[in-house]
Amino acid sequence: MNVEDILSALHSRKGELDQFWPLHNPEGCAELTIADPADIKTVQEIIHAAFAEYSGRLNPQPSAVDISQEDLRLQMADGGAVIARMDGCPVGAALFRLRSDHLYIGRLSVLPQHRSRGIASALLQLITQIAELAGRKELRLGTRLSLERNIALYRKHGYEISEYLHPASQFADTVVIMTRRLD
Numbered sequence: 001m002n003v004e005d006i007l008s009a010l011h012s013r014k015g016e017l018d019q020f021w022p023l024h025n026p027e028g029c030a031e032l033t034i035a036d037p038a039d040i041k042t043v044q045e046i047i048h049a050a051f052a053e054y055s056g057r058l059n060p061q062p063s064a065v066d067i068s069q070e071d072l073r074l075q076m077a078d079g080g081a082v083i084a085r086m087d088g089c090p091v092g093a094a095l096f097r098l099r100s101d102h103l104y105i106g107r108l109s110v111l112p113q114h115r116s117r118g119i120a121s122a123l124l125q126l127i128t129q130i131a132e133l134a135g136r137k138e139l140r141l142g143t144r145l146s147l148e149r150n151i152a153l154y155r156k157h158g159y160e161i162s163e164y165l166h167p168a169s170q171f172a173d174t175v176v177i178m179t180r181r182l183d
């Protein structure tokens, strides 16, 4: 099954998936959906706003800070994106890529004024369900070792560090790959 088939199967099963689609987070306010191609600008704006705090702070700067729509399109080609809305306004997003043996999560983003309300957690939950429906037994993502709160968030969701990618320069950040098995 290719990505288009999996996504169209997910869309056609919306009725069955009503328990989480649209999904309400524990505070009962975020509606989650899979992004349409027309949502690409919205996804870009959320990512820019969420990652702006790292501009000039992390080395190297995350490419999410100024990601282009073309890059986003490429990164969504073998997967897609999920969006969280509150009262109809986009507040969070994340990308997912379906690899042969795992699903990779990228650019998890929540607008600064909407943080600590479980929106990222709800997005992670929806992506987990997508991985299960697509038959992937493993979830992966990457983050900087220096971002301790991010690592804590992922640990809370059952991810463990599986790989350290040490940079060539002593001034650059170590990236960690975090993995969660779905068996």
Ligand SMILES: CC(C)(COP(=O)(O)OP(=O)(O)OC[C@H]1O[C@@H](n2cnc3c(N)ncnc32)[C@H](O)[C@@H]1OP(=O)(O)O)[C@@H](O)C(=O)NCCC(=O)NCCS
Pocket (backbone or CB within 6 Å): 050, 051, 107, 108, 109, 110, 111, 114, 115, 116, 117, 118, 119, 120, 121, 122, 142, 143, 144, 147, 149, 150, 152, 153
């Ligand atoms: C990381 C991020 C997506 C979390 O979104 P969120 O909706 O606040 O997350 P949740 O409410 O589900 O969970 C909150 C947890 O996220 C983690 N977190 C990381 N950065 C945070 C931040 N700046 N503000 C609040 N929580 C943050 C903490 O573990 C927090 O737990 P705590 O409230 O007990 O401290 C959001 O802070 C963000 O967009 N950050 C900038 C972009 C980024 O770093 N993305 C991840 C790339 S790997």
